[in-house]
Amino acid sequence: MIIIGLLASVPFAAWIWWLDKQVVARFEGQKWQVPAEVYSAPTVLRDGSLWRKADLEALLMDVGYRFGRNSEKVGWAARSQTKVSAHLRAYTDHEGYHPAARRVFSFPNGRLQIQDVSGKRYPYATLEPQKIGYLYGGNTENRDILVYEQIPKSLIQILVATEDRDFFEHMGISITGIARAALVNVTSGSRRQGGSTLTQQLIKNMFLSSERTYRRKITEVFMALLLEYRYSKQDIMTAYVNEVYLAQDGSNALHGFAAASQHFFGRPLNELNIDEQALLVGMVKGPSLYNPRRNPERAQQRRNVVLSLLVEQGRLAATDAAVLKKQPLRLADKGRQRSVFGDYLDLVSMQLERDFDQATLATENLRIYTGLDVRAQRAAMAAMHDQVARLTKERQALKGLQGAMVVTDRLSGQVRAVVGSSDEYYSGFNRALGAVRPIGSLAKPPIYLTAIASGRYTWWDRLQDEPKRFRVGQDIWEPQNYSRKTHGEVPLYVALAKSYNLATIDLASELGFDRIAQTLRQLGVKRPFTMYPSVALGSLELSPFEVARLYQPIASTGVSSELGIVLSVMDQEGKVLKRFDRSTDVPFTQAALGVTLAGMTKSPEMGTARAAQAQLPNLRFAAKTGTTNDQRDSWFVGISDDYLATVWLGQDDNRPMSITGSSGAQWVWIDFAKQLPQNSLQRALPEGANYYQVKTDEFKIAADRCDEKVSLPFIEGTQPRESTSCFWPF
Structure with a gap:
């Protein structure tokens, strides 16, 4: 019998040894595969x-x-x-x-x-x-990991009182707990209490299935004993608080009290009141049954049962419990929980894929800090949704109208907001990245920059707005103005403000189309293109994100050239794994860029963006509208002292529309600027540039008494050498 007993103990000992290895491997390794958390910039x-x-x-x-x-x-x-x-x-x-x-x-x-x-x-x-979302989390679990010091002491007391009052005394299993549960179940005639400790619950959640068999229960008991032997009560409590399943959010399972706190209350766990913590603890018994959004009455009743348990165990005064039981369920707005940041997360994924493998982003609980401005993102989304809804209501032919918007910090180039569709929430197709369309007249400012930077042209110089013919291969290309009218000799600033095609193509042909192509590439166009004359009038195809990058050097007057998305990546311990530095090299002087930007302020003053100026009379800004052939695309770029915003509207099937850049995309920007008050562009120019009052009909600096004059920006050395006092001859 002794020999048989020893032989029998060998497989038992091997089994215990195997269980112990399982426990240690999980607890001393990576307990959870948590996707990278993505954060906005601080406001x-x-x-x-x-x-x-x-x-x-x-x-x-x-x-x-x-x-x-x-x-x-x-x-x-x-x-x-x-x-x-x-x-x-x-x-x-x-x-x-x-x-x-x-x-x-x-x-x-x-x-x-x-x-x-x-x-x-x-x-x-x-x-x-x-926190704006997760990266590569799949569709399984969301959780926020806490350390023991971050767990509210009140939550621990409520959890122990409700689920395992002997937690700090037992060694993994509670004989008294089992006996008490058996007594309650027998006297009540039904199964009202279970005998599992928090440790056993943790073992079941982390290691075992939910099947109800004696074998699983015996395994649970021995693993609980091993866990208690190996680790402290604080370690076990921390793991439980992070592991417990509390809710289902669509296809994602919410694990841990921290994630549930944000989901149901929109606040960190340590800011919850006792009644709110009691509500979450009460859900442990039945996450679906006591979900406060699905079953608010049951959830409130369960919360009150938990509060009564606290009174029974002397952890809460009866008078305080009575007050807390009268409190309504104060849940966060469910709409706010739905993703408004999905389009921005697409950009984050795009950048990080170059430096981190997908497995790391999916499992290592990295913290990713971005340049997103929560306020700007919400304003951009609301403006896009509201204005597209208005346009489609007014014009039935625009049904299905879509749009995209990219907002960057004017100086730093950090991307502050991204809208990938006109839908109220993330649609899955990010048009800010994926809608590659002709940019129309948005191609014009780089042409005028080329002219200004050459030193051969000023905003006062004249262009010929007359019909022109170009041979392209075997074909003849004859561009026209949008109005189908010509305007003769016009100054550069008028040609850009009023977006005259013929005057612009006159300038481009004088500068040389190859030089225009070089400017486009210097400003950040990385997409391959062939430089036909039509590119100067906007046949170049770019996404809204690429257009924002094209305009960033002009908007920042050379302070930044690339767009920034991710600022840094940190690990669980707070160590910075990577910082993202961007190139600010722009092959144009700040004076030339500043003079170009100042010239773009003429569009709101007298050109195609006058509607925006009328709606925002106290805001000084630069702008450019854009419309492509058959009105298939509506574009607008608006630049305030704070933001560069790029807006596109169009149909996914590229069919013609009945809106231009002025009547479509411009109004999205107007709405955005109203919702998010912005500072005016400063009139001061970079060093090497200045404003001068110039006679409109002759290249002379005009005195204040002159009537026919205009204030224009010049690179120093290109301004008029002569001046006039405008005295009447006697």
């Missing part, structure tokens, strides 16, 4: 910048700040008729640790003023980066 609130009180309140609510009587607690805000106060959250990114700060915001004359509660002024305040 920088600058003292003196344009802000509306309602906009700041909406932003704070959107990113999960709770409004109450005061803002003493982190994550809370308060408001009066003229002010908003908020206790801004702490955060860590690639630039280091940023502590929490309580700030008071006021809005005299529409300008933001930032103070602390003592009245001290501050130059800026920052709202923490927002």
Whole structure:
């Protein structure tokens, strides 16, 4: 019998040894395959910048700040008729640790003023980066990983009281718990309690299936004992809090209390009230049955049961529990949970695929910080959706109208917003990247830049807006103006502002078409093209993203040339794995670029973008409209002191439309600029350039008393050498 017992113990010992290896491998290796988390840029609130009180309140609510009587607690805000106060959250990114700060915001004359509660002024305040999504997460699991110190102590108490009151005393299994559950089940006549400890639940979730067999239960018991032997209670509690399944969000399973907190309440776990934590803990018993969105009454009843358990165990006063039980379910807006950042995530994926393999992005829980501006993204999406809806309602022939928009920081080139469709939410086809269409008159500013940079032309110089013929192979190409009219001799600034095709092709032919092609490539066109004369009038095909890159050197007057998407990538421990630096090399002087940008401000003043100027009379901006043959594409580029925005509208099947750049895409930009107040372009030019008042009919600097004059930007040395006082002869 002794020999038989020893022989029998060998396979048992081998089995235990194998189980132990399984436990150690999972707990000391990578417990979860978590896709890379993508974050927006922090929202920088600058003292003196344009802000509306309602906009700041909406932003704070959107990113999960709770409004109450005061803002003493982190994550809370308060408001009066003229002010908003908020206790801004702490955060860590690639630039280091940023502590929490309580700030008071006021809005005299529409300008933001930032103070602390003592009245001290501050130059800026920052709202923490927002998580905008995951990369390569597949369609299985979403979770936010916490360490033990980040878990609220109140949540641990509620979890222990509800699921395993002996957790800190037992060694993986609880004999008293099993006995208590058996007694309750026998006396009630039904299975109302289970005997599994938190440790056993964790083992079942991480290692075993949900089948109800004695073999699985025995395995669960021994693995729980091994887990408790190997690891501390803090390690086990941390793993449980991160592992437990709590909800299904479409095709994604939400695991862990941190992810559930963001999903249901739109706030970090440590900012939840006791009743909200009790609601999440109550869902452990039945994630679907007690889902507060699907079954709000059952969820509220279950929450109240959890609160009663806290009272029974002396963890909560009965009077406090009574107050908490009366609280309604305060869930985050479900619409806000739906992705408005899918198009931007496409860009992030595109950039990171060059430096990281897909497996790493899918499993290593990297943190990716981008240049996305949450406020700009929402404004761009709303403008695109609302204006396309308006256009299609007014003109039935435009049914199915689609669009795309790319917004960049004017100076840095960081991409602040991307809209890939006119749909309300992410559609899956990102036209900002995938709609490669002729750019029409958006090709013209690079031609005028070429002329200005050559030193042979100024904005005052004349062009011939007359019919022209070009031989292209065996064919004759005869361009026309959009109006089918000619205008004779016109200045450069008028030709660009009013987008005259014939004057522009006159200039391009004088400069040389090969030189125009060189300028396009120097400004960032990487897509191969053949330089026919028609390219100068917009037969060049680019995506909206590529157009934004083409205009960035002009908009920034040479400060930036490439577009930035990802700022940095960090690992789980906060180590920066990669920073992304961009080239700022532009083969044009800042003076030439500045004079070109200043010339583009004539379009709102007197040209094809006058509608935008009428709608935004106090904003000084540069602009260019674009329309392609048969009105198949509607384009608009708007440049304020803050943003460069590129808008495209068109049909996916490329059929003709009834809108131009002025009547279509321009109105999307107008709506965007109204929703997101922007600063005017400064009149000051880069070093080496200046404004001069010039007579309209002769190349002379005009005195203030002169009637027929225009203010134009010049590269120093190209301005008129003579001046006139405009005295009447006697």
